[in-house]
Amino acid sequence: MHPLTNEQVLDLTVRHTYGTWRYQKGWKPLHVVRAQGSTFTDAAGREYLDLSSQLMCSNLGHGNQAVIEAIARQARELAYASPGFATSARAELTRSLLEVLPAGLTKFFFTTSGTEANEAAIRMARLYTGKYKVIARYASYHGSTAGSLAATGDFRRWPSEPSGKIEGVIFGPECHCYRCPMGREYPGCDAACADYLEHMIRNESNVAAILVEPVVGTNGVLVPPPEYLPRLVEIARRHGVLIIADEVMSGWGRTGRWFAVDHWGVKPDILTTAKGITGAYIPLGLTATSQAIADHFETHYFALGHTYEAHPLTLAPGVAAIAEYRRLGLIERAARLGEGLGVRLRGLGERHPSVGDVRGLGLFWAVDLVRDRATREPFNRGEDKLAGRPLLVDRVTADLMGRGVYCVGWLSHLVIAPPLVITEAELERAVAALDLSLEVADREARG
Secondary structure (H helix, E strand, C coil): CCCCCHHHHHHHHHHHCCCCCCCCCCCCCCCEEEEEECEEEECCCCEEEECCHHHHCCCCCECCHHHHHHHHHHHHHCCCCCCCCCCHHHHHHHHHHHHHCCCCEEEEEEECCHHHHHHHHHHHHHHHHCCCEEEEECCCCCCCCHHHHHCCCCHHHHHHCCCCCCCCEEEECCCCCCCCCCCCCCCCCCCHHHHHHHHHHHHCCCEEEEEECCCECCCCCECCCCCHHHHHHHHHHHCCCEEEEECCCCCCCCCCCCCHHHHCCCCCCEEEECHHHCCCCCCCEEEEEEHHHHHHCCCCCCCCCCCCCCCHHHHHHHHHHHHHHHHCCHHHHHHHHHHHHHHHHHHHHHHCCCEEEEEEECCEEEEEEEEECCCCEECCCHHHHHHCCCCHHHHHHHHHHHCCEECEEECCEEEECCCCCCCHHHHHHHHHHHHHHHHHHHHHHHC
């Protein structure tokens, strides 16, 4: 067969495949042909700096040869084995995970996505506790399968209701100090949003678990104050409720620690992750549980499983990825570079009237765009996305692309989450481009 032209690639993609979370009309994807380090290149040969690690997942950067070789070597040795068998890849990744996961997480279920990992966590919590209700928070995204989407608090859940909704998920307030859902101001609020979840537990029966992103991802990179997660864990323990930490996006050095929960020394009962576990070179998800949960299933039926669970081709690159995080010192590097990045981004916030808030941790930041700083009114909300209305943030990211910088924009904020291998010079270039592109939002804010 002859190689496809750029026009054929785009036509086949748009005409016969679906673009996710969008109206299909007007979709014009960029044809990406290669990537290396913190950059990727389109079919016309133009290079872009990747300021969001694609979908906040390419933590190791692009073209890491150690991970690529691990995939090739595993494909040659053993491309697939049923999950009912043991493999060296499974044992080796297990050994590596025990060294880097928060202490106490000792047994693992492997999936092929973060969505599936959260789906499994919900089912495990219900099977273990014998209870069925799960408390999630409104500013959250946990995936797109029935259970994980039902536990998603944002507008992406709405089109699937009621047919796509499972019973038993209830929502409480997120910890969002810039736009407190309870109308409080930190620190005078005394973390009332955590106490409200205890109020929910007391007034609901059969609560199995609280599902929480320790640092909320696409819904705004919401970093809780120091006392929030420890208090939430204490509340859960007191009421016999499990804590499920969704670290699909915040794990693997993204916040300057192996996992975001490490910042606060809390130990979840279940931790889910994906994305950075292989640096996104191969789809892999993980549901890690405490030994108490593991012991339960010694004498109770474990009602989960799928064909690609513990697929050796997905596990081998996980081993290589963990080794690369260590060899390159990327966890510590993310913490160090993140301090400087935060200073630069806050500097932009001071200069641009359209920037309402800048928040983040490590190499995980959000630039919150507002129509009015006094009222903190965002330019767009979920209803605008669902209705197909133009979003101001898309104009900002389009301007950035014109300057050779790719950045994810979501509703009314930018997600700054570059590969952990990004250089100081590349960060400087990205922030300089963002400084210019924010003028698009400034003009709207000025009216």
